[in-house]
Structures are given as C-alpha cells and as structure tokens.
Amino acid sequence: MHPEPLHAMAGLVRTLTRFTDLTQAEQRAIQDLPARPRLVGPGVDIVPAGSAPVQCCLVLDGWLCRYRLLSAGRRQILALHLPGDVPDLQNLHLPTRDDGLAALTKATVALIPHESLRALTTAFSNLATALWRTLLVDAAIQRAWLVGLGRRSAHERTAHLVCELYLRLAAIGLAADHRYRLPLTQAALADTLGLTSVHINRTFTAMREQNLLTLRGGVLTIHDWDALVQAGGFDPGYLHLPR
Amino acid sequence: MHPEPLHAMAGLVRTLTRFTDLTQAEQRAIQDLPARPRLVGPGVDIVPAGSAPVQCCLVLDGWLCRYRLLSAGRRQILALHLPGDVPDLQNLHLPTRDDGLAALTKATVALIPHESLRALTTAFSNLATALWRTLLVDAAIQRAWLVGLGRRSAHERTAHLVCELYLRLAAIGLAADHRYRLPLTQAALADTLGLTSVHINRTFTAMREQNLLTLRGGVLTIHDWDALVQAGGFDPGYLHLPR
DNA sequence: CGCGACCTTGAAGAACGTCAATGGTCGTGG
DNA sequence: CCACGACCATTGACGTTCTTCAAGGTCGCG
Numbered sequence: 001m002h003p004e005p006l007h008a009m010a011g012l013v014r015t016l017t018r019f020t021d022l023t024q025a026e027q028r029a030i031q032d033l034p035a036r037p038r039l040v041g042p043g044v045d046i047v048p049a050g051s052a053p054v055q056c057c058l059v060l061d062g063w064l065c066r067y068r069l070l071s072a073g074r075r076q077i078l079a080l081h082l083p084g085d086v087p088d089l090q091n092l093h094l095p096t097r098d099d100g101l102a103a104l105t106k107a108t109v110a111l112i113p114h115e116s117l118r119a120l121t122t123a124f125s126n127l128a129t130a131l132w133r134t135l136l137v138d139a140a141i142q143r144a145w146l147v148g149l150g151r152r153s154a155h156e157r158t159a160h161l162v163c164e165l166y167l168r169l170a171a172i173g174l175a176a177d178h179r180y181r182l183p184l185t186q187a188a189l190a191d192t193l194g195l196t197s198v199h200i201n202r203t204f205t206a207m208r209e210q211n212l213l214t215l216r217g218g219v220l221t222i223h224d225w226d227a228l229v230q231a232g233g234f235d236p237g238y239l240h241l242p243r
Numbered sequence: 244m245h246p247e248p249l250h251a252m253a254g255l256v257r258t259l260t261r262f263t264d265l266t267q268a269e270q271r272a273i274q275d276l277p278a279r280p281r282l283v284g285p286g287v288d289i290v291p292a293g294s295a296p297v298q299c300c301l302v303l304d305g306w307l308c309r310y311r312l313l314s315a316g317r318r319q320i321l322a323l324h325l326p327g328d329v330p331d332l333q334n335l336h337l338p339t340r341d342d343g344l345a346a347l348t349k350a351t352v353a354l355i356p357h358e359s360l361r362a363l364t365t366a367f368s369n370l371a372t373a374l375w376r377t378l379l380v381d382a383a384i385q386r387a388w389l390v391g392l393g394r395r396s397a398h399e400r401t402a403h404l405v406c407e408l409y410l411r412l413a414a415i416g417l418a419a420d421h422r423y424r425l426p427l428t429q430a431a432l433a434d435t436l437g438l439t440s441v442h443i444n445r446t447f448t449a450m451r452e453q454n455l456l457t458l459r460g461g462v463l464t465i466h467d468w469d470a471l472v473q474a475g476g477f478d479p480g481y482l483h484l485p486r
Numbered sequence: 487c488g489c490g491a492c493c494t495t496g497a498a499g500a501a502c503g504t505c506a507a508t509g510g511t512c513g514t515g516g
Numbered sequence: 517c518c519a520c521g522a523c524c525a526t527t528g529a530c531g532t533t534c535t536t537c538a539a540g541g542t543c544g545c546g
Binding site for chain 2: 534536537
C-alpha cells in the first residue's frame with residue numbers, strides 16, 4: 001500500500017498541523033520521538049482504568065476507545081480514537097485516569113514516554129499549544145456526545161455519530177465518497193450511543209429503509225448526506241476541522 | 244490557616260491551590276488581575292453561543308451553566324459552574340464556542356481580559372499549568388456526566404449529581420453537614436440530567452420516601468450519605484479534590 | 487387580591503430495553 | 517472440502533422507563 005516515505009509519526013504531524021503550521025525543526029523533533037510500536041488485537045486493554053501510565057499512546061492504525069465500566073456489565077464508551085489521535089494525552093498533566101483505553105479493532109499504537117513529550121513541549125512551545133488544542137477538541141466532541149445522550153433520540157444520535165465519523169475519517173484520508181469502513185460491532189456502537197445492540201440494529205434498519213444509509217459488512221455508505229445531517233441536527237463546527 | 248485575603252480573586256486563588264502551592268508573587272499577580280465585576284440576574288446569557296469572547300468569566304457568586312439548545316425547545320446543560328470556576332477558560336485557546344453560558348441564579352462574575360490572563364501565564368508557568376488542570380478536571384466531570392446519561396437510570400443519575408454537588412460545594416465552603424442550598428429549578432435539573440422536570444420531581448419524591456434525601460425550599464438535605472453514594476455508583480476520584 | 491413561576495400528581499402513550507430464538511459469516515481443524 | 521464453533525446480526529414478543537399532556541396546588545410578590 002503505502003510507498004512508505006511516511007514515518008510512524010506522520011499521523012501526529014497531520015493532527016497537529018490542523019492547529020498550527022509546523023516548522024521543519026518541529027516536524028523533525030516529532031519524527032525523532034522515541035516510538036515503541038505495539039500491535040494489539042481487538043478487545044485488548046492498552047491502559048487499564050485506575051493506572052498511572054508513564055507514556056502516551058499514539059494511534060498509528062485501527063480504532064481505539066476510552067470507556068468506563070459500571071455494575072451489571074454496563075459499559076459506556078467515552079471517546080473513539082482514530083489514527084493520529086493521542087487518547088491519553090491528558091495523563092501528561094493529571095497522573096491517574098478513571099477510564100480505560102482499549103482497542104476496538106486490530107490496531108497498532110506507538111508508546112511515547114512522558115519525558116520525551118515533555119522535552120518536546122518545553123523545546124517548542126508552539127507544539128505544546130497544538131497538543132493542548134487537541135485536548136480541547138476532544139472535549140468539544142465529548143460535549144457533542146453529552147448533548148446527544150441527554151437530549152437526542154436514538155435516531156438522531158445515530159445519524160449524528162455517522163456524520164461525525166465521516167468527517168473525522170475523511171480528514172485523515174480514511175473516508176471519501178460518503179462511504180467508510182466502520183469496523184465496530186453493533187454492541188460497541190450501542191455502548192457509544194447509550195443504547196442496546198438490539199436497538200442499534202433496529203435504528204440502522206429503519207435508516208436504511210428511509211434511504212439514509214446502509215451498513216453492511218463493516219462498510220457504511222451514506223446515501224443522502226443532507227438528510228442525514230438534518231436527521232442528526234449535525235453541525236460540524238465543533239470538530240474544528242480545516243475548511 | 245490563611246489570613247484570608249478577601250479580594251475578588253480569592254475564589255480563583257483557592258481553585259488553583261487545589262493543584263499547586265502558589266507563591267506570594269503568584270497570589271499577588273492574581274489579585275492584581277483587572278476584574279470587571281458584573282451582576283447578572285437569573286436566566287441572563289453571559290456569553291451567547293457562537294460568539295468569540297475576548298475576556299474570561301470568573302464566577303464570584305451564584306450558579307452558572309454552560310448549555311446547548313436544540314430544536315423543539317430542548318436544552319442540555321453541559322456543566323454547572325460554582326464560585327471560583329472559570330467556565331469559559333477554554334476560549335483563551337480556541338476562539339469560538341459552540342455552547343452558551345448563562346446564570347441560573349442571581350450571580351456576580353468578574354470579566355478578565357484574555358490579554359491579562361495570557362500575560363499572567365507567560366509570567367508564571369506554574370499558573371499556566373494550574374489553569375490547564377482546571378480544564379482537565381472540567382473534562383473529567385463531563386466524562387462522569389456522559390457515563391451517567393448513557394448508562395445510568397434517572398435514579399442513579401440523580402443520586403450521582405447530588406453527591407457530586409455536595410463535594411464540590413463543600414470544597415468551597417458552601418456545604419456542610421450533608422446539606423446545601425440547591426437553587427436550581429426542577430426544570431434546570433432536568434436539563435442537566437437529560438430528563439423531564441416531571442420525572443425529576445417523581446425521582447426526588449421517591450428518594451425522599453426511601454429516606455435518602457429531602458429537597459425543600461431550595462435546600463437539599465442528605466439523610467443517608469452512604470446509601471446515596473451506593474445508589475449513584477459515586478466515586479469521587481474524578482473531582483480531584485484534596486483529601 | 488391576583489398573577490406568574492414553580493411544584494405536584496394522574497393517566498396514557500412512546501421509546502427503548504429484555505429475553506429468546508434464528509440465521510449468517512468466517513476462520514479453523516479434521 | 518466439509519463440519520464445526522465462535523461471534524455477530526436480525527427478528528419477534530413483551531416489559532419497563534421515561535415522556536407527554538393536562539390539571540390543580542403552592543408560594544412569593546406586586
């Protein structure tokens with residue numbers, strides 16, 4: 001596939017250039033970060049809840065999620081993380097985390113020691129700012145989800161998530177032509193949207209019958225983008241994507 | 244204890260000392276921030292959604308909330324802000340906001356120009372870090388709410404919020420003896436918890452009958468803290484309060 | 487006294503969950 | 517190549533939670 005002029009940190013560079021232009025020196029400093037790559041299978045816990053990690057996890061490939069477990073086997077997914085994301089960046093500043101980080105698909109991540117990142121941010125305050133902004137965007141997405149869980153119906157919530165994922169994936173070259181790979185089980189989608197997998201299934205079925213979208217074999221196809229945006233009350237501003 | 248500086252910025256100093264000890268110079272720098280105080284009535288919009296403010300709002304007194312409006316008159320409250328909080332701190336780093344900021348009670352706020360805050364953070368990197376951490380704690384609270392809206396029943400959610408507010412208010416001297424002023428209408432509580440005011444009412448009634456708590460005349464009294472913690476699945480770690 | 491804002495309560499219905507059974511797909515091993 | 521099992525999607529019947537609608541009731545305040 002790739003002609004591989006792409007070093008492992010290319011995704012991180014792309015993420016950060018969303019917020020500022022990076023100088024050659026800054027890009028090189030990112031490339032030179034010591035990356036301990038790790039391949040994980042679906043379902044693997046990368047950072048267990050309650051731990052105090054000493055390294056940050058950069059997603060190179062695959063889908064990760066942050067989640068919390070409750071009694072009676074309940075799970076809520078707090079965030080979906082795609083290549084280029086640093087899901088546990090906040091642990092650079094607050095030691096312990098209350099949520100877990102797990103792979104939803106086969107995935108590869110790069111583990112970067114906190115000290116290396118700290119050295120990077122003291123050397124390049126521009127990068128420090130850019131990293132903070134990624135945290136703010138994560139928080140903005142979380143707010144959008146909060147609104148959905150609190151005040152939107154299953155139908156609206158699902159439409160909203162499908163729209164969000166399309167734009168986020170398109171921004172990293174993993175979606176185009178109103179179509180993308182959605183490698184999540186309906187159970188994972190349910191834990192994301194605060195529903196049951198049964199109801200997720202019925203909702204997708206209904207949306208297919210309305211000719212909004214199709215989900216088959218892990219591929220999601222949007223048939224009517226405008227109608228979907230409308231159905232989800234979707235306004236992409238919060239993603240802070242270029243354009 | 245402290246000789247209690249009762250200047251307007253005392254609340255901000257207290258908030259920040261949760262995360263680091265402040266030197267005399269740092270405290271004085273905070274006191275010297277130009278504060279434009281403003282008295283607002285309940286329901287007043289302080290920062291309308293979609294605007295790009297040039298100053299931050301510090302809560303001196305009263306309750307504020309960040310919220311989003313949806314079609315059909317729906318509202319979701321994203322955060323409750325108490326004295327000492329800086330609800331729109333993130334606008335120091337991301338220009339526009341997608342949510343609104345409003346007073347829920349009569350309240351006084353201090354408006355601090357962004358440039359003054361930026362000067363403060365460049366002069367005292369320690370304060371910059373402390374301010375960032377308040378944002379991370381806000382995000383942690385938001386995650387807890389997300390879990391509640393997604394996966395907890397009305398009963399659990401309500402218990403959880405009552406516990407959270409007790410600890411947050413106690414930390415700023417506004418709660419003690421398992422009792423505090425809760426000056427929110429049931430409609431506001433409903434918009435916080437993703438329910439209807441009718442159901443909020445029934446939930447509180449049920450909890451009173453279980454001898455968990457009483458809400459009367461704007462005063463909430465917790466009769467059985469342990470049982471309430473249990474009912475809400477409440478674990479206070481995410482608040483990052485001392486002790 | 488009367489009005490507005492809020493709380494309270496009942497009855498009916500919609501949205502979503504639970505339980506359970508069936509079937510599809512894919513990888514693995516015989 | 518087929519059989520099997522694991523995992524996931526799908527569907528139906530039924531239950532629960534929460535909402536909606538509507539009607540008082542309470543309280544403070546002009």
